[in-house]
Every structure is written in C-alpha cells, then in structure tokens.
Amino acid sequence: MSDHAPANRKVKTVIDGREIEVARDTWALDAAAKLKIRIPTLCHHAALTPYGACRLCVVEVTKGKSTWLTTACDLPIREGLSICTNSPAVLAARRMTLELLWAQAPASEEIQALAREMGIAKPRFAARGDGENRCILCGLCVRACEQLGAGGAIGFTRRGVERTVDSPFGGQATLCIGCGSCLAVCPTGHIRGIDRAGQRRMSTWHTEMEMAACESCGALFAPLRQLEHLRPRLAEHIPIVKVCPACRRAKAAKETTLPARPGAALIRNTRK
C-alpha cells in the first residue's frame, strides 16, 4: 500500500517463469516485449496512452495468494507480481474476446485473421447490424486525434452497444486538420480517407478539406488546415509548412556542403 518509492526504482517481476528487472511502473506489455514475449493487442499503440479497452492482451497475474486476469497494456509493474501470458484461462479469454469482436465487426479481415490464428473457425454469435461494420471501438483514433493530431475532431458518441466513434453530431469535423493519424493507427481498416481532386477526404468523419501546393514543385502535399495548425508551432521552421517533404529532402541535400576547411574530419571519434 504505502509503496511510494521514487519512480526510477527497479523492481523484479516474473513473466512466464522468467525473471526480469524493470523500472517501477513499466507497463507489463513492455516488460514482456523485453523478454521477446509477444502478447497480442488491438487497442494499444506505443505512441499513445494505454486504454485497456479491447481486452485482447489479458494476462494472468498472481500476487501473494490471489490470481486474476487483467490487461497487460495498462498494468504497471510493481513489486511482487508474477505474470503468465499463455495459461489456459488467458487463451480462453482471448478466444472469447476475438469471437465477440468478430461478431461485432464482421467485415474486418484483420480481426478474422487474428481469430483464425487463435483457432476460431466461426463466431457462435450472430453478426451485429448489417454485417458491414469494421470498427471495434478500440479508441486508437480518438486517442491519436487527442494526443497526436489537433485534438477533439472526433470522439465517442452514445454508450454501451450504441457506442460509435464519430465527428461531432455526425457532421463535418470542424476541428479536423486532416492529419490522418486516426487512419494510420486504425487496426481494422474502418477509417476511410483519400486525396482526390485537390481535396483530402476523411470520409468516415464526413469531412473534406483543401490541399496545399508545394511552393517548390507545385505538388499537393498536405491539407491547408494541417499546415495552419503547424505554423504557429513551428515558427522558426516555416519552410516545413511551405515545401513538400520530397523537395525539402532535395533542398537539404543540396545545402549540405562539405566542410569549408579541406581535409578536416567529417566524423571524429577520439576514444583511445
């Protein structure tokens, strides 16, 4: 209880019978990764805060006399924990999770592949809705928008089985800058977006916006809104928001000249 040691203290834990020492409050998922133990995840992304929603990464934790199932992504390692990532209870729970997700998002090939890998041929539950759904409500897109994008463009609406991710009131996402982080992190292919005819279309969020042209080559390279969002944050790097990445690379290559002093070392390592 009164475990108020400094955060950088090391603690020992046992994962699948192997002992490892990690910094206190390291996520169990990361500790297992250090041992090259793979735990399947859906709602987890290294760049985002853990959420614990999909329940796929459940592991069996033992502390003292009690043993329970919990998610590894949001479990901070503290003294005295022993973790099993592949007990029969863990595998049964993961199978049920995938069975439920398959029935919830029957159109997602990614979920089906994961489920088949776990030995599920067909879910025992009827497909939800019209069978076209791919979203498993893992919340990665919402967190990506909040933590990587402009924030607040999309969010969860309603609750329980009626829960969905959507733009505000299902209309144009006025805060969306079209950065595409949501699309990039979506694990099931639910989020749709495309660049077409000078527009970036985030179809899933009912939102369209104009693309900006590169000052150098004229190619459309980023939504205007995204550049406007970045401009005040990148004051001293203004060229970044004017020139496309390809031209920036070319320009940087050209500007990187050899040292003025002929014969000087390009790199230097003075260790003996």
Added chain:
Amino acid sequence: MPEARMNCLADLRGRQERARVAFYGPKVRLSVGVGTCGLANGAGDVLEALRDEVARRGLDFTVRATACVGLCEMEPLVDVLAPGLPRVFYHKVDPARARDLVAGLAKGLHHGDWALMRADQDKLLVDLPRSLTGSLNGLAAVPTFEEIPFYRHQMKVALRNCGFIDPLDVEEYLATGGYSALAKAMESMPPEQIIETIERSGLRGRGGGGFPTGKKWRACREAHGEPKYVLCNGDEGDPGAFMDRSIMEGNPHAVLEGMAIAAYAIGASYGYIYVRREYPLAVDHLRRAILQAEQAGLLGINILGRGFDFTVRISRGAGAFVCGESTALMASIEGQAGEPRAKHIHTSEKGVFGRPTTLNNVETWANVPVIINQGADWFAAIGTKASKGTKVFSVVGKARTTGLVEVPMGMTLREIVFDIAGGVAGGRQFKAVQTGGPSGGCLGEDQLDLPVDFDALTAAGSMMGSGGLIVMDDRTCMVEVARYFTNFLRRESCGKCTACREGVLRMYELLEKITAGQGTTADVDLLEEVSRYVADNSICGLGKSAPNPTLSTLKHFRGEYLAHVTEHRCPAGVCKALTKFTILTASCKACGKCSKACPTEAISGGAKKVPALIDQAKCVRCGSCREVCPFDAVGTE
C-alpha cells in the same frame, strides 16, 4: 435571526445547547416527513394543513418539515413531540386528520386511536439517548416502536435523525449533538488516532465493495501529492435502492461532518459530493447544508478557528449508472466522459485530478461521526467478525412492508424478510431475494439463513452491494429476472471494454432466446461461459458484477432454466411464449373478476354460476386474470 459564525469550540458547545433547548423546549413540535416518498404520498398538503391550522388557532407550536423515517409505505407520517409526553407517530395522515390532530393537541390530547407508535425513550437518536416520557397520558394502548415488528429489530446508526430533524436547519442537527464528533476530533485526536479509531472500528465501505475504510484513509494520508481530495459517492443508481437518497435528504450534515473528519485526518483540503441529478431534493438539501455549515464556520476556511480549511462542492451526475463506479465518477467530476479506467494504481495514490483521493459512499460517511463520538469499541461490538456496525437496506418488491431498514450486520436475510418486512405480500410463497441491486445475485429459500455480511453474501454468489433488497414471490420467473437485470446493465454499460459491451449484449440475447422459448441446453452452457468471461475480463465493477443475476440464478435455480429449454415450460407462468393460462373449473366460483380484468375480452362465462373459460386465441398472456383471482382458480400450463 441567524447566529454568527462560530470561531472556537466553546462557541459550538454554546450553540448546541441553545439549539437543544429550542428543540426539546416547552413547545409542541410537529414534524412531517416530506422526503421524496412523503411528497409522493401527499405530505406536502399535510404540512400545509398543519401550518394553517396552527396559525388559525393562534397556537405556539413548532411545525417542521423533516425527511423519511423509513416506513415509506405508511407516509405521510407526522411525528409529535410534546413536552412531558412520549414521541408519537401518526401514519397515513391526510389534511383533515392533520387539522384534527392540531385541534386535539391544542387541548393537550393525542389521538391515541390512530397513532401508529410511540417512543418512550429516544433510541432513534444514537448520539444522545434520552428519556422523553413523562406520563403516558392515555397513550398506553399505543404500541412502542420496539413493539412494531418493522422497527423492533432495527438499529439506527447511519439513519439516526433521518425523519426526526429538519434537514434544512443546521440548528436541528446541532441540537442532536451534531458536529460534536468533528469538534472532538480536532480538539483531542491527532490525525493518526482518528485513522486508528476508524481502522479499529472495522468500518467497511457501504457502497458495496466493503473495503476497510480506515485502510483507505491511511493510504491516502501517506500518499504524496497536494492537494488531497475527499469524495462522497451519492450516485446511488440501483433501481429500487434509496438508502443514500434518504440520508442526503434527511441528514445531510452527517455526511458533511463525516467528510470533514476524514479531511482533517487525511490532510485534504477539498471535497466533492457526487450526486445524481435524478435526486433534486438531495441536491437541494446538500447545497443548503453546505451553505449553512460554511456560514456557521463548520466548513470552509479556518473551521471553528482551528486553522483547518475544508471546502465541499457538489458535482451532479447526468444519469449514467456507471458513474457510481469510482474511476468513472472521478472522470465525471473532472469534466470528462464518465468512463472507468484500470484500478492498478489506487485512488488513494492517484485519484481525482491525479491527486491522492479518498472516496466513500454516503452511508459510510454518515457512520463516521458516530464512531468518533461513541468510540471504535462501541462500533466494533455490533455485527459479525469481519463486518461491523449496521447496514441500511431498502426492502422492496413483494415484501408485505416495504421501506428503509437499518439492521446490525449478522442479522439473517430471513429475519429481514420475514420479521421486519413481514414476509411476502398477498399470502404468496417466498421464492427468492435479490441483494445488491441489478448486479447482485438472487438467493433462494435455502440461502435465507445467510447473515448480512460482506463476505458471506459474496461467497454465496450475491453481494452486499449498496443495500437494495428485492423480495420475489413464487410467481417470479428467475430466468426473466436475469433477463430483466441484464437488459438494464446492457443499456447502462458505458461500452468502453469489449467484455462488458459485447459480452453483456450476448448474455442478454441468450436470455431473450431462452425466455422466448427458443433456447437449447447449448444456449444455457454458452450463457454460462460468456457470463464467466464478462466477470473475469471487464475493466470495472459494473462489468465484473454484471453477470451476477445470471450466474446466481443459474446456480440456485438451474432447474428453471432447464424447464425453459428442455420442457418448453415456464414454471412460474411468466414467460409469455411458454405460458398458457387456463381456468381450473373445480376452483372457479364464477365471481367474474377475471373477465372484468381481461384486457382482450378473452374470458367468457365467469358469472351467473358459469365457470370462466379462456379463449387462447385472444389471450395475450398478461396474467391479469391470475393476479385478480381470489380463489387461485387460474392455472398455468
């Protein structure tokens, strides 16, 4: 004329004494229960009639609005305290009777013939037991409250003062010794000793979890981070549960005093009371109580001149059941969506706004001042080995007397259902009792000797929960009960985690299928498998306990599930698809009640000595005929 702010303990003692004199003074005192239950039964008109009659006659009586005394079924209740006489309660009072009552009391006379009960010694006031009685003066025939079965076995600790004092007047709380515990704590108990007292008392969280309160406080005191917070969970969302509402409406200062004591012990400077918006009266009473306590110097800056600051604010919930869960509640207070998070890091370490936090339920807070006043040993002497003190239950459903009861821990469910609540209404057979609200479990006749004890109820597959207690008779289908509560939980799931959102949905679909007569034994097995999965894999308490109604009925009433799927029969005659009502001609006395009650005119005969007959094509299986039949002549197939 409101009194000035109190700046020292002597101020408090003086003011308590003045309040006490006014309360038990020479005036006749009439109080009416105008809590939510009283108001619903017309107590507002009774209060007005009393005031009007007293004014019309020019009497110097005190007429007060109080809250619920627990006997909700008998409202409107009028409580009379006349000098030198026992305290007398009148039940089911209407405005006309109210005027008669005043007329009698003007002559110093009680209406002994319609009095419900009397109290010779005020055992309902745990803080200050006192003798009230002078002469019985014609009231000997009125039973004492100890003689009324509903009250005989009760012990009021958390509910003390509820329905006795005027919750809108801090002087009334002070008159009954209010804020003595806070004064005692600040004057003579170092924080360490306060926590030690709560630990030794054995008080456990009354919201259902049963976590040792003192341990919670200690962890929060030892946690690093400023400021610290003290929270009160008043989001009582269980259908049919109203323990916390009653306390917030009837004795709001007890909650504030409990919170202030904890804040002092823990070193917290801010408090929030999270109340559901559906409790407007509780919100109003708490708000006024906070204001009065601040004006009196009992809350806010420099409390009672002791240099201790503690500010309390109200945070209103927006109607989500899940916000009664601690992490969802804190998210809601912070202004975020009310969704739970993993609890690997304790609230005491990182709670609301990421700061050390102590969260207790309304009833737990209401217990605290009594423990400080009476001592840990006094409290620990009540109850069982691991569950100390009392527990409040709202007894509802098919009980003969429904209402709010507070009993010592360790009392058996049988005593509550049969001795206090008078057994099953309408002479029906007892079938099951559900404890712990929608996510509690159903226990059958053979479990009735279980004591009210956190661990015993959990071991039996139910839980203490916050204190809902639903009595069910033999015309209750346990599969339908599971379906009903699972539907509630399905709609209240926040939808964050797969286990609860998808799992509870599938449980509900399976239960629908079984009650619709289309289930198989494989469905029952799958239902059990999904239920166990949901219990083990959900993020929060809502999901973890959501399978309780299903798992407990599967455990104690499995035969009923099997009757549905193998014999295609609903033994209780509730599930429409599996029930056919018929008239048992031998018992039918042709009284005609059934044909009058039938909404679809499916019953012919039933009058002029011709036994009734049900046209199955017209029958919608509502069961109205069976409800009204006085001769048990409507059977089910």
